[in-house]
Amino acid sequence: MTDAAALLASKRPDLSRARINRRYAAEKRFRLYGLIAIGAAMLMLAILLSTIVAKGYSAFLQTHIALDVTFDQSVIDPEGTRNPQTLARADYRGISREAVRDTFPEVTGRRDTRNLYKLFSTDLEFEVMRMVLADPALIGTTKRVWVKSAADIDMLSKGYINRDLPQADRRVNDQALGWYDKLDAEGRVSRLFNTTFFTTADSREPEQAGILGALVGSALTLLVTLVIVFPVGVSAAVYLEEFAPKNKWTDLIEVNINNLAAVPSIVFGLLGLAVFLNFFGLPRSAPLVGGLVLALMTLPTIIIAGRSALKAVPPSIREAALGVGASHMQTVTHHVLPLAMPGMLTGTIIGMAQALGETAPLLMIGMVAFIVDIPGSITDAATVLPVQIYLWADAPERAFVERTSAAILVLLAFLIAMNLAAILLRKKFERRW
Amino acid sequence: MSLDQPVNDSEIMETEIKVSARGVGVFYGEANALRDVDIDFRQHQVTSLIGPSGCGKSTFLRCLNRMNDTVDGCRVVGSIVLDGQNIYSKDVDPVELRARVGMVFQKPNPFPKSIYDNIGYGPRIHGMATNKTEMDEIVESSLKLAGLWDEVKDRLDEPGTGLSGGQQQRLCIARAIAVAPEVILMDEPCSALDPIATAKIEELIDELRQNYTIVIVTHSMQQAARVSQRTAFFHLGNLVEQGDTEQIFTNPVDDRTQSYITGRIG
Numbered sequence: 218m219t220d221a222a223a224l225l226a227s228k229r230p231d232l233s234r235a236r237i238n239r240r241y242a243a244e245k246r247f248r249l250y251g252l253i254a255i256g257a258a259m260l261m262l263a264i265l266l267s268t269i270v271a272k273g274y275s276a277f278l279q280t281h282i283a284l285d286v287t288f289d290q291s292v293i294d295p296e297g298t299r300n301p302q303t304l305a306r307a308d309y310r311g312i313s314r315e316a317v318r319d320t321f322p323e324v325t326g327r328r329d330t331r332n333l334y335k336l337f338s339t340d341l342e343f344e345v346m347r348m349v350l351a352d353p354a355l356i357g358t359t360k361r362v363w364v365k366s367a368a369d370i371d372m373l374s375k376g377y378i379n380r381d382l383p384q385a386d387r388r389v390n391d392q393a394l395g396w397y398d399k400l401d402a403e404g405r406v407s408r409l410f411n412t413t414f415f416t417t418a419d420s421r422e423p424e425q426a427g428i429l430g431a432l433v434g435s436a437l438t439l440l441v442t443l444v445i446v447f448p449v450g451v452s453a454a455v456y457l458e459e460f461a462p463k464n465k466w467t468d469l470i471e472v473n474i475n476n477l478a479a480v481p482s483i484v485f486g487l488l489g490l491a492v493f494l495n496f497f498g499l500p501r502s503a504p505l506v507g508g509l510v511l512a513l514m515t516l517p518t519i520i521i522a523g524r525s526a527l528k529a530v531p532p533s534i535r536e537a538a539l540g541v542g543a544s545h546m547q548t549v550t551h552h553v554l555p556l557a558m559p560g561m562l563t564g565t566i567i568g569m570a571q572a573l574g575e576t577a578p579l580l581m582i583g584m585v586a587f588i589v590d591i592p593g594s595i596t597d598a599a600t601v602l603p604v605q606i607y608l609w610a611d612a613p614e615r616a617f618v619e620r621t622s623a624a625i626l627v628l629l630a631f632l633i634a635m636n637l638a639a640i641l642l643r644k645k646f647e648r649r650w
Numbered sequence: 651m652s653l654d655q656p657v658n659d660s661e662i663m664e665t666e667i668k669v670s671a672r673g674v675g676v677f678y679g680e681a682n683a684l685r686d687v688d689i690d691f692r693q694h695q696v697t698s699l700i701g702p703s704g705c706g707k708s709t710f711l712r713c714l715n716r717m718n719d720t721v722d723g724c725r726v727v728g729s730i731v732l733d734g735q736n737i738y739s740k741d742v743d744p745v746e747l748r749a750r751v752g753m754v755f756q757k758p759n760p761f762p763k764s765i766y767d768n769i770g771y772g773p774r775i776h777g778m779a780t781n782k783t784e785m786d787e788i789v790e791s792s793l794k795l796a797g798l799w800d801e802v803k804d805r806l807d808e809p810g811t812g813l814s815g816g817q818q819q820r821l822c823i824a825r826a827i828a829v830a831p832e833v834i835l836m837d838e839p840c841s842a843l844d845p846i847a848t849a850k851i852e853e854l855i856d857e858l859r860q861n862y863t864i865v866i867v868t869h870s871m872q873q874a875a876r877v878s879q880r881t882a883f884f885h886l887g888n889l890v891e892q893g894d895t896e897q898i899f900t901n902p903v904d905d906r907t908q909s910y911i912t913g914r915i916g
C-alpha cells in the first residue's frame with residue numbers, strides 16, 4: 218500500500234510550460250485543419266455555383282425584336298364574332314410576315330425575304346396568335362409588339378458570336394448582321410425576361426425550349442416516389458424495428474436492405490424495364506414508372522434512416538407507455554413514431570433528393586425521349602430535370618449551353634425548396650419538445 | 651402521520667394479501683437472474699426490496715406487472731397471484747394487467763407532452779373519461795394525490811419535461827395513479843433526486859399507502875426504514891430474508907442480511 222503510494226508520489230504530472238504549449242498547439246493545428254477543409258469545400262462550392270450562374274443567368278433573358286403588327290380585322294375575324302375558334306384559325310403567318318417585311322421595306326426578292334424571316338423565331342406566327350387570343354381588343358389596331366428573335370440572333374445580341382470571324386465560320390452571316398445592327402440602332406432590340414423558358418417543354422429550337430416540362434415531370438415522378446416510399450418505408454422500418462422477431466430471417470432481411478442501398482442505380486432501371494414495362498406493360502417514359510423505379514431505389518435508404526430514428530427513441534419512453542397499460546401498438550403509434558418522425562423525415566428527404574438527381578435508371582425506362590408536351594398526368598410521356606440537363610448538354614447549338622446551366626440552376630432551386638420544406642416540417646414536428 | 655414512528659404489528663397482520671409470488675425464477679437467456687422467490691404483498695402496506703446491485707430486485711419487480719415480457723429472451727417461471735388469479739396464466743392480458751399494476755421508474759420519464767397529456771394519456775387509452783370535464787377531474791385529482799397540483803395547476807399545458815427532477819417523478823407517480831391501479835411498483839424512484847425531493851416522495855408514498863399496495867426497490871436502507879412496513883432482502887438472485895421492517899433492521903436472522911445492513915456487503 219505505502220509502496221504504491223510512494224511510487225505514485227514519485228511520478229509527478231509534467232505540468233511544464235513546453236508540454237502545455239504543445240497540447241495547445243496540437244489543438245490549434247487541428248482547428249486550422251478543420252478551417253482549411255471547410256474553406257476548401259466552400260471554395261469549390263463557390264467556384265461551382267459561380268460558373269453555373271455565370272454561364273446560365275443569360276438564359277433567363279431572351280432577345281426580343283419590336284415589330285409593328287397590323288391586326289387586320291378582315292384577316293383575323295372577318296365576321297366580327299370574336300369566337301376564339303375563328304380567331305385561332307386566322308392566317309397569322311401572313312400577318313406576322315407582313316409586319317416583318319414592313320420593317321425592312323428595302324428588302325425584296327424571295328431569297329432575301331426568306332432570310333429576313335430567319336431573324337425571328339419560328340414561333341413568330343403563334344406568338345402573334347397568342348397575343349390576339351389573350352387580348353381580342355388588339356384586332357383592328359396596329360401595335361408595336363415584342364417578339365422572340367431566333368436563337369442565333371439571341372446569341373449575337375448576348376455577345377457570344379465573334380463578328381471578326383470570316384462569314385463562313387459564323388452562325389450569323391453579314392446580311393443578317395446588317396439587319397440586326399439596323400434594328401439595334403432603331404432601338405428595336407431588347408433582352409427581356411425569358412418567360413418561354415419557364416412555360417414550355419423541350420424544343421429543337423433553343424429559343425422555344427423550356428424547363429417546365431422537365432420540372433413537372435420531376436415533380437410528378439417524385440410525387441409517385443414519395444407516395445410509395447414514405448408509407449412503405451416507414452411501415453417497414455417500424456415493423457422491422459419494433460415488431461419483427463430477432464432471428465436468422467430478420468438478420469438476412471437486414472443485410473439485404475443494407476446491400477440494396479449500395480446497389481448501383483442503373484440496376485434498378487434494368488429491373489424497372491424488365492418488371493414494370495415488359496411484364497406489367499406500363500407506359501414507357503411515364504412518371505409513374507420513373508417514380509416506381511426511384512421508389513425501389515430510395516426505399517432502402519429510407520428504411521435504414523427510419524430504423525435508426527426509431528432506435529434513437531429512449532427506451533424509457535416505451536417503458537413509460539407500457540407502464541400505464543398502453544399496448545405495444547399504442548406505444549409505437551402514440552409515442553415512439555412521433556418522436557422518430559423528424560429523423561424519418563430527414564431520411565425521406567435525403568432519399569428524395571437522391572431520387573431527384575438520378576438519371577441512369579430513368580434512361581433505362583425511356584424517360585430520355587424528346588418530349589415537347591408538358592405532362593398532364595403520371596402516365597403521360599415525360600422527362601425529368603437531370604435528364605433534360607443531360608439532353609441539352611449534348612445539344613450542339615450554342616444557345617443550349619446557357620440553357621443547360623440555367624436548367625442546373627432550376628434543379629438546384631428545386632432541391633433547396635425540397636430541403637426547406639423538410640426543415641419546416643421537422644421544426645413543426647419537433648415543437649412537441 | 652409521522653414517518654419515523656414505527657408501525658404497530660396489529661396493523662400489519664390485519665391487511666389482506668394482495669399479491670402472492672411462489673417459486674418465481676427469471677432467466678435471461680441461459681442466465682438465471684432470480685431463483686425461487688416466495689413472497690406476499692399485503693394491502694395498504696409498503697414493501698421494500700433491498701439488496702446489493704445486480705441481485706435481481708428490478709428483475710423481480712418487473713415480474714409483477716409482466717414488464718419482463720417486453721425483454722427479448724427473458725423467461726419467468728413460478729406463479730404470481732393477484733387477487734386470486736395467476737397473472738402469468740394464458741387468459742390474463744399483460745396490457746390490462748399493467749393498468750392494474752402501475753409502475754414508476756428509476757429515472758423520471760415523463761412523455762414529451764404537456765403535463766395534462768401526461769396524466770390524461772392512460773385514462774384516455776383505457777376509456778376512463780367520456781368527456782373533457784371527467785378528464786379534467788381525473789387529471790386534477792391525480793395531481794392532487796401526487797401532491798403536485800398546487801405547483802402545476804397554472805401551467806398544465808406546459809411540457810412535463812420542463813419540470814424539476816422531483817416534480818417530474820411526482821408527475822410520473824400521478825400518471826401511474828391516474829389509471830386507478832391497485833398495486834404501484836417503484837424502482838428506486840428517488841435515486842436521481844436530491845434530499846428534499848426525496849423527502850417529498852417518501853411522504854407521498856406513505857400517503858398513497860391508504861389506497862394502494864406499494865412495492866418499492868430502494869438502495870437506501872434509511873429510506874426502506876422510513877417508508878416501508880415490510881422489507882425483503884435479496885442477494886445474488888435469492889430472496890434471503892423477509893419480514894417486518896423493524897425486525898429486518900434491528901434483528902436480522904441471516905448473516906448476509908446482517909452484513910448488508912451494517913454495510914459490509916453491497
Ligand SMILES: Nc1ncnc2c1ncn2[C@@H]1O[C@H](COP(=O)(O)OP(=O)(O)O)[C@@H](O)[C@H]1O
Pocket residue numbers: 678683701702703704705706707708709710721
Ligand atoms: N435485460 C437483461 N438482459 C440480460 N440480463 C439482465 C437484464 N436485466 C438484468 N439482467 C441481469 O440480471 C441480474 C439482476 O439485475 P437487476 O434486476 O437489474 O438488479 P438490481 O437488483 O440491481 O435491480 C443482473 O446480473 C443483470 O446483469
Ligand SMILES: [Mg+2]
Pocket residue numbers: 707708709837
Ligand atoms: Mg435495479
